[in-house]
Amino acid sequence: MIEYENLRAANAPFMNELRDAFARVLDSGWFILGKSVQAFESEFASYIGSRHCIGTANGLDALTMSLKALNFAPGDEVIVPSNTYIATILSIVQSGLQPVLVEPDPRTYNIDPSRIGDAITPRTRAVMIVHLYGKACDMDPILAVCRARGLRLIEDCAQSHGATYKGRMTGTFGDYAAFSFYPTKNLGALGDAGAVTTDDDALALAIRRLRNYGSDVKYYNEVVGYNSRLDEVQAAFLSVKLKKMDEITAHKRALAGLYLAGIKGEFVLPAVDPAFFDVYHIFNIRHPRRDELKKYLLEKGIKTDIHYPVPPHRQNAMKGIITGEYPIAAEIHATTLSLPISLATTEDEVRTVIDALNAF
Numbered sequence: 001m002i003e004y005e006n007l008r009a010a011n012a013p014f015m016n017e018l019r020d021a022f023a024r025v026l027d028s029g030w031f032i033l034g035k036s037v038q039a040f041e042s043e044f045a046s047y048i049g050s051r052h053c054i055g056t057a058n059g060l061d062a063l064t065m066s067l068k069a070l071n072f073a074p075g076d077e078v079i080v081p082s083n084t085y086i087a088t089i090l091s092i093v094q095s096g097l098q099p100v101l102v103e104p105d106p107r108t109y110n111i112d113p114s115r116i117g118d119a120i121t122p123r124t125r126a127v128m129i130v131h132l133y134g135k136a137c138d139m140d141p142i143l144a145v146c147r148a149r150g151l152r153l154i155e156d157c158a159q160s161h162g163a164t165y166k167g168r169m170t171g172t173f174g175d176y177a178a179f180s181f182y183p184t185k186n187l188g189a190l191g192d193a194g195a196v197t198t199d200d201d202a203l204a205l206a207i208r209r210l211r212n213y214g215s216d217v218k219y220y221n222e223v224v225g226y227n228s229r230l231d232e233v234q235a236a237f238l239s240v241k242l243k244k245m246d247e248i249t250a251h252k253r254a255l256a257g258l259y260l261a262g263i264k265g266e267f268v269l270p271a272v273d274p275a276f277f278d279v280y281h282i283f284n285i286r287h288p289r290r291d292e293l294k295k296y297l298l299e300k301g302i303k304t305d306i307h308y309p310v311p312p313h314r315q316n317a318m319k320g321i322i323t324g325e326y327p328i329a330a331e332i333h334a335t336t337l338s339l340p341i342s343l344a345t346t347e348d349e350v351r352t353v354i355d356a357l358n359a360f
């Protein structure tokens, strides 16, 4: 059986260092906002190339607090891709703001910059982009429209750790960038974890406050905050894995290279463009008979996944919040299939998957 994801195997190369990290935190007797969080925040900020990193409890909170810190009025609008994981949109709704969906470029699956202008209204305050599957968005036209129309920019980097656009890291373009370190993400903790990066000192301070009950000094509360801190133990694990980030990325890119060269026939493969350094959080193909293909692969002992089966605008949770049809997002959701590409996936396994696909 070829697994889609096996987190025990994916963490096995780091097992001894993770055990040591756990022992150090246990011995320290300090579990919230201590030296491990500080160390990881500064390591991750320098990895991304941002001035500040603020650890949070998860990626959804990182997105939500980024919006909260920008102090928009209730009902203000935030532009967001129709083709994303629902967390991106939930952060807007949870903040009392109105999501306005924009269709993707069907070649890259990311927000189509040429459609952003038409979605702007007098109430639009921000654009929240997603570097989906580990490919950066087309940033030049996005930055141009944000600058021209005076909109804030927030990047959802939950799938793009280490991905670049024209040599520049995702997570350095926006006023804020939100990261998730959910266990399956390219940089994955051993539980929930997230972070916000920013270059702006005041915006960084606002997130530090919000994540810790709105407080700068213990028991003095300046704003209505959250409890959304990165745990010491998760920070210690993340420091171990951040050192291996380049290895993790190289492995995924090597597997992606095999898929791209080997898969023939009626499949739509991910776009490759020299200006984009893709990190393949997900390696997706598209096929008109996706469900049949998934079943066929499983019969051959190959597990796959679907990211995602239901587009956000068709989710029950979005009834009365999102109206309108988003046919490009719907078509992608109906035809996409994610192939195994974890750190634990081997080149031989990828060759087996390629042979099975080419015989479909």
Ligand SMILES: *Cc1c(COP(=O)(O)O)cnc(C)c1O
Pocket: 058, 059, 060, 061, 084, 085, 087, 088, 130, 156, 158, 159, 179, 180, 181, 182, 192, 193, 194
């Ligand atoms: C994983 C993910 C999130 C949410 O991160 P959590 O840490 O699970 O809260 C947000 N946006 C995207 C695109 C994601 O893939």
